[in-house]
Amino acid sequence: MSTSAEQLPRQLPGDLAMWLFILAELSVFAILILAFAVTHHLKPQLFAASRALLDASTGLAMTLSLLSAGALAALAQVQVRQGQPRRAALLLLAALLVACVYVWLKLGEYRHLLGAGLGIERNTFFTLYWILTGFHFLHVLLGMLILAWLALTAWHRGYGPGQCSGFESGVLYWHMVDLVWVLLFPLVYLLG
Amino acid sequence: MNVANPHLKFASQAVAKPYFVFALILFLGQVLFGLIMGLQYVIGDFLFPAIPFNVARMVHTNLLIVWLLFGFMGAAYYLVPEEADRELHSPKLAILLFWVFAAAGVLTILGYLLVPYAGLARLTHNELLPTMGREFLEQPTITKLGIVVVCLGFLYNIGMTLLKGRKTTVSMVMMTGLIGLAVFFLFSFYNPGNLARDKFYWWWVVHLWVEGVWELIMGSMLAFVLIKITGVDREVVEKWLYVIIAMALITGIIGTGHHFFWIGAPEVWLWVGSIFSALEPLPFLAMVMFAFSMVKNRRRQHPNRAATLWAKGTTVTAFFGAGVWGFLHTLAPVNFYTHGTQLTAAHGHLAFYGAYAMIVMTLISYAMPRLRGLGEAADERSQTLEVWGFWLMTLSMVMITLLLTAAGVVQVLLQRWAEDGTALPFMSTTDQLRGLFWARLVSGVGFLAGLLCYLLSFRQRGRAALRAPARVVPS
Numbered sequence: 001m002s003t004s005a006e007q008l009p010r011q012l013p014g015d016l017a018m019w020l021f022i023l024a025e026l027s028v029f030a031i032l033i034l035a036f037a038v039t040h041h042l043k044p045q046l047f048a049a050s051r052a053l054l055d056a057s058t059g060l061a062m063t064l065s066l067l068s069a070g071a072l073a074a075l076a077q078v079q080v081r082q083g084q085p086r087r088a089a090l091l092l093l094a095a096l097l098v099a100c101v102y103v104w105l106k107l108g109e110y111r112h113l114l115g116a117g118l119g120i121e122r123n124t125f126f127t128l129y130w131i132l133t134g135f136h137f138l139h140v141l142l143g144m145l146i147l148a149w150l151a152l153t154a155w156h157r158g159y160g161p162g163q164c165s166g167f168e169s170g171v172l173y174w175h176m177v178d179l180v181w182v183l184l185f186p187l188v189y190l191l192g
Numbered sequence: 193m194n195v196a197n198p199h200l201k202f203a204s205q206a207v208a209k210p211y212f213v214f215a216l217i218l219f220l221g222q223v224l225f226g227l228i229m230g231l232q233y234v235i236g237d238f239l240f241p242a243i244p245f246n247v248a249r250m251v252h253t254n255l256l257i258v259w260l261l262f263g264f265m266g267a268a269y270y271l272v273p274e275e276a277d278r279e280l281h282s283p284k285l286a287i288l289l290f291w292v293f294a295a296a297g298v299l300t301i302l303g304y305l306l307v308p309y310a311g312l313a314r315l316t317h318n319e320l321l322p323t324m325g326r327e328f329l330e331q332p333t334i335t336k337l338g339i340v341v342v343c344l345g346f347l348y349n350i351g352m353t354l355l356k357g358r359k360t361t362v363s364m365v366m367m368t369g370l371i372g373l374a375v376f377f378l379f380s381f382y383n384p385g386n387l388a389r390d391k392f393y394w395w396w397v398v399h400l401w402v403e404g405v406w407e408l409i410m411g412s413m414l415a416f417v418l419i420k421i422t423g424v425d426r427e428v429v430e431k432w433l434y435v436i437i438a439m440a441l442i443t444g445i446i447g448t449g450h451h452f453f454w455i456g457a458p459e460v461w462l463w464v465g466s467i468f469s470a471l472e473p474l475p476f477l478a479m480v481m482f483a484f485s486m487v488k489n490r491r492r493q494h495p496n497r498a499a500t501l502w503a504k505g506t507t508v509t510a511f512f513g514a515g516v517w518g519f520l521h522t523l524a525p526v527n528f529y530t531h532g533t534q535l536t537a538a539h540g541h542l543a544f545y546g547a548y549a550m551i552v553m554t555l556i557s558y559a560m561p562r563l564r565g566l567g568e569a570a571d572e573r574s575q576t577l578e579v580w581g582f583w584l585m586t587l588s589m590v591m592i593t594l595l596l597t598a599a600g601v602v603q604v605l606l607q608r609w610a611e612d613g614t615a616l617p618f619m620s621t622t623d624q625l626r627g628l629f630w631a632r633l634v635s636g637v638g639f640l641a642g643l644l645c646y647l648l649s650f651r652q653r654g655r656a657a658l659r660a661p662a663r664v665v666p667s
Binding site for chain 2: 015016024025028031120128130131
């Protein structure tokens, strides 16, 4: 790696409090994922039959949307560190637009499932599907609010190379939302 | 600084004192009724028919709630002016509300003890707006209305002080918690005929109080005392507070689901309740880390070592009582066997003592020497007695918890786990647990001894107080 990176002091990006918060959030998701996986193991046929009712290609599109938003947020972070907060704000705006694709697809999927009578009380698979993806969906919405806040502050030059801990914390949160979806997608849509 | 009491930043903080004193009197009453019930567990007709078990239990739990409310209000009256950096909006209103609340509380308890409950319901015209007869919310409707009036006046007083003064994270979190407390209490007036629905909303008061908004109150009281006794930067303390509050709300609000397992609510609650409440120990763990790291990184050696001990003690005891003992039976497959057993009692005792009784005593321990004009701390002898009180009460409560846990496990095995036909009925099971209940009673006497030590530690009067200026800790 470059020598400049080695010369930088070893320092946690973002705020330690945000890392602790992310740790707590990840613990909730870990238990949810564990519950899903264990129940899958106990009721493989029910899970296979129910999973067949989901559209994996929609799941893939949602994954791509979230990951692209994550990549754009990471690029925005680079811009902030290089003293270009306005460019960062535009990149975050793009990230938000891409994330809207996820929201639109997810709402469409929810409407389709409800229309087909596959609500939260249908069976154990759908109980867990709704809890898991619904809880994640709420996190995406919160993440988008955070990104919007960051974009607004960056546009008003509230962040700069020496003052980007808040920005890093916000982007970290979005990456957590991304990371959880990357685990959810195969678990809910593909496995088995 | 005021002339009457140079140890108070604002003269109006003095209104906290009667609240704290009355809280501790009620606490003593609660413990005495606990002992009466402890005896009734082993000598069934003790004090019958004068004080039947159900009445003693009602008085025990109602006194707990009321003394904690007095403690929280006293804490708010002490903490908010100091945080807002101005006098309380109306000290007169605070004193008036104190007498209204105290009179209503005493009359209600006397009503429980002197009139049969059905008679109390008739006497207070419960039929006009029926709210009586629900566990912990047994108060006559008129008392409940009184509580609402007191809360509104209290929130107005505190709110006006905050609006006109400095707004800090600590006071904002306290205010949010207190508003939440008042809002969720309103569900005690909603009394649907459907039993499942009745239980569902009953938990909105009971659970969302103790595992929701009260945690905000606890967090802010803890943060306030830690700022004062450690001199650590407010910014650091506030960051911790944000993390703790976020965790408490994420796990606590959805965690309400662990009460909806067997009351007729949809099956989805089995999952939601188990998963989210499994994380409820997290905010309490964060509070332990918070308190210990603040004390470790302290900038000053505060002369009130008893208050420091309470601050550390409340987090550890709350983590075990609320966090670990709560987790023990929060998962639906476990709770299927354990709900409503002595395990619940074990959890309830250590959680309430650790999280709420101890945080109120933490604040009293910090504020009382100042309120009484003694200085930053009471003298060495009083503090030693207080520390004795701390350990006697805490260790006795740990023993009560362990004994009730053992009783709960045996109860589950005899009464719930055993196959149909071999399972014992409740009263026969209770007979099998007599030895444990006797030992629990002895621990209860130990707790009373601890409480008396604690109360005696306030005996110091006018003697030269410890005035040692705060030392700077060499790093």
